[in-house]
Amino acid sequence: MLRQALLVASRSGGVRKIVETAPLTRDVVRRFIAGETVADALDCTERLTGEGLLVTLDVLGEDTLDKAQAEATVAHYVELLERLAGSELGPRAEVSLKLTAVGQALDEDLALQNARRICTAARSASTTVTLDMEDHTTVDSTLGILHELRRDFPDTGAVIQSYLRRAEEHCAELAYEGSRVRLCKGAYAAPEAVAFTDKDDVDKSYVRCMKVLMAGKGYPMLATHDPRLVDIASALAVLHERDPDTYEYQMLYGIRPQEQRRLAAQGAQVRVYVAYGSEWYGYFMRRLAERPANLAFFMRSVATRS
Numbered sequence: 001m002l003r004q005a006l007l008v009a010s011r012s013g014g015v016r017k018i019v020e021t022a023p024l025t026r027d028v029v030r031r032f033i034a035g036e037t038v039a040d041a042l043d044c045t046e047r048l049t050g051e052g053l054l055v056t057l058d059v060l061g062e063d064t065l066d067k068a069q070a071e072a073t074v075a076h077y078v079e080l081l082e083r084l085a086g087s088e089l090g091p092r093a094e095v096s097l098k099l100t101a102v103g104q105a106l107d108e109d110l111a112l113q114n115a116r117r118i119c120t121a122a123r124s125a126s127t128t129v130t131l132d133m134e135d136h137t138t139v140d141s142t143l144g145i146l147h148e149l150r151r152d153f154p155d156t157g158a159v160i161q162s163y164l165r166r167a168e169e170h171c172a173e174l175a176y177e178g179s180r181v182r183l184c185k186g187a188y189a190a191p192e193a194v195a196f197t198d199k200d201d202v203d204k205s206y207v208r209c210m211k212v213l214m215a216g217k218g219y220p221m222l223a224t225h226d227p228r229l230v231d232i233a234s235a236l237a238v239l240h241e242r243d244p245d246t247y248e249y250q251m252l253y254g255i256r257p258q259e260q261r262r263l264a265a266q267g268a269q270v271r272v273y274v275a276y277g278s279e280w281y282g283y284f285m286r287r288l289a290e291r292p293a294n295l296a297f298f299m300r301s302v303a304t305r306s
């Protein structure tokens, strides 16, 4: 119930105003978000890659209904990728992109052209782009754009959300050679008709999807903080005799940082999803929805400031 309420709030303009103007301590937002500027993102990337972790950078922002805003997002990604190329962080840091931030809700062709420009900049920086998966209503469009992009940029990463009933079928379609696929549980509100709403069912679906991806020929990117799922992933890697460089774990910046380092120290590839920018509201609210402890942390911070 609480999760659903927070997810509904994550798309409400009214609640957004209240949260954005609440007397938040800087630390509360900073726990999940690397900062506001490209320089903040690069500092964070340098720190994490220096510790043996990989990074995927997300410029915060989503649900754009304004062409100029979509253009500004593309320009921001291109600048980020040029700076990554200059700092030679490229191969260890890629970018994650929300298609709704580059115009998907306005015009799919515009989003495809904009994503192409970002993929071109990523290639010049010797790195890759992964297309985040958003609200369930965007899945078919996002997979369609992914297939178009992969004609020219076969290393473009896909994301599958295990809470969707079609997740396993999508994994089977995407488990081919060279196909980079991030598997996550899914962070948006979705109705029973298209998604599992019981946590156990979502977890079971994650395991089924992971089995398909780990048995397949692609490059699985297992995005979860769930210790049971991480253990199952390690067992599947042994079962399928996968070398550590044929798959990776992914976790969010600020969540289970010690576990990220523990896995990396054991020789696993671990990529940290680092979000930055000023449009932090939707991303921040989804993190609150995932875990009551995150919400308690937020409420305590507001209470101590007010």
Ligand code: FDA
Pocket: 131, 132, 133, 134, 159, 161, 184, 185, 186, 187, 188, 223, 224, 225, 226, 227, 250, 251, 252, 255, 256, 272, 273, 290, 291
């Ligand atoms: P869940 O939230 O169920 O937590 C399972 C267990 O993990 C907990 O019981 C606890 O043991 C442990 N845990 C979780 N948080 C913890 C914390 N703060 N401290 C300690 N332990 C903790 N979603 C989406 O819809 N589209 C997308 O494109 C992406 N992209 C993405 C990239 C990456 C790299 C990650 C890690 C996640 C995403 N997500 C996403 C978000 C994803 O769908 C999901 O909402 C969150 O990862 C939370 O799910 P978990 O798998 O961590 O399990």
